[in-house]
Amino acid sequence: MTRLTDHLIVISFDCLSSQDHSILKDLPHFKELLSRGSLCKNVETIYPSVTYPCHATIVTGNFPNRHGIVNNTFIQPGRVSPDWYWHRSHVKGTTLYDEAKKAGLTTAALLWPVTAKADIDYNMPEIFANRPWHNQIAVSLFNGTPLYQLRLNSRFGHIRKGLNQPELDDFVLESTVATIKEKKPHLLLVHFTDLDTQRHYHGFSSEEAHAAIRRHDDRLGKIIGALKESGIYEKSAVVALGDHSALDESKAVQLNVVFKEKGFISLDQRGRVKDWKAYCKGCDGSAYVYVKDSSVKKDVEKLLYDLYEKSSNGIQQIYTGEEAGAMGADHTCTFMLEAELGYYFKDKIDGDFIHTITPEDVKEKQYTWGSHGYSPKKEKYSTIFMASGKGIVPHKEIESMHLVDEGPTFARLLGLDLGITDGKALQELIDE
CATH class of the missing domain: 3.40.720.10 (Alkaline Phosphatase, subunit A)
Structure with a gap:
């Protein structure tokens, strides 16, 4: 050529x-x-x-x-x-x-x-x-x-x-x-x-x-x-x-906080992750949810859709792994989540489920005011x-x-x- x-x-x-x-x-x-x-x-x-x-x-x-x-x-x-x-x-x-x-x-x-x-x-x-x-x-x-x-x-x-x-x-x-x-x-x-x-x-x-x-x-x-x-x-x-x-954002969705509360993530005596059955892996404006233990898949799905019902929980859309793959993302995930405008996802397992970001958070580079990772649509x-x-x-x-x-x-x-x-x-x- x-x-x-x-x-x-x-x-x-x-x-x-x-x-x-x-x-x-x-x-x-x-x-x-x-x-x-x-x-x-x-x-x-x-x-x-x-x-x-x-x-x-x-x-x-x-x-x-x-x-x-x-x-x-x-x-x-x-x-x-x-x-x-x-x-x-x-x-x-x-x-x-x-x-x-x-x-x-x-x-x-x-x-x-x-x-x-x-x-x-x-x-x-x-x-x-x-x-x-x-x-x-x-x-x-x-x-x-x-x-x-x-x-x-x-x-x-x-x-x-x-x-x-x-x-x-x-x-x-x-x-x-x-x-x-x-x-x-x-x-x-x-x-x-x-x-x-x-x-x-x-x-x-x-x-x-x-x-x-x-x-x-x-x-x-x-x-x-x-x-x-x-x-x-x-x-x-x-x-x-x-x-x-x-896109600008001011709130962080920390789904692993809820997963920990529901027993999907277990910690050792020092507060470190010992094992997990379901885990939310953030991509800023979107997130993968991986379910390692199939016995909890229906519980995870119900939890996600319950949260989705309330827009203040920051989840705009839930996709299956198959749907994620059709969009070019990781088809091995169990679910993929898209954030509402003004929200993004964090992997943290402690703190609040929905964290309102402060100037001090950003100054310490723990959180941000702008993110990508969102749907191209x-x-x-x-x-x-x-x-x-x-x-x-x-x-x-x-x-x-x-x-x-x-x-x-x-x-x-x-x-x-x-x-x-x-x-x-x-x-x-x-x-x-």
């Missing part, structure tokens, strides 16, 4: 929403991208619409129940900080970067989710130290490209303040610019999380969120500048996209896709597309084949 572009630069601005288009179109660097490229401001995301499943979808063209990344974190009842789906080994099937590597193309990824230990030439994976005895730099080095990361850390590590934003994205930006100039990868995947962080802790339309969008414009400008300085801008396709949107919840450069039809706006279409489209631009996918290449955006 013919390659249509020499270099594909995919920039994920986590939590960039269709609602942001009114701001983006007037910012200088997004405006430049939009003025010469194509746009879709109605991209339907996946279910559950959380970061790791979304980014696995972007590089596979498949829904979560096919690629296997069905949530951000694992089912680890009682753990304050469950482990995430960090590693490439969790992804079923092939990916865009696997196929690029097979074709002899140079690949690079910076903080792209689910790439730990991936076969990527220049890889700084998104993974963090999740045990008291772990060291952040050591964990990153062990799971990515060690020498590459060491050099970037020695040059730009002073910018970072742990995992805090916006400093983390500023570090990623400088690392991206250096990678473009020095490595000139054929495929570059980069993930920025500044906006997502601000929307979580300050709300969707907060000034902090708007400031992050302006910082993202500066970051886009510096990446475009690096491509120009490297002499590969005219040979490159540049894509700026979001993975999901977000919710109003004003779509994300955005912008692309320009070699291989992209200029001045084209398409009415709608799906997140699963992005991977096959990227594969076509690079002359690659992802095999049979849930999505399709968007021929109307591709300049043959």
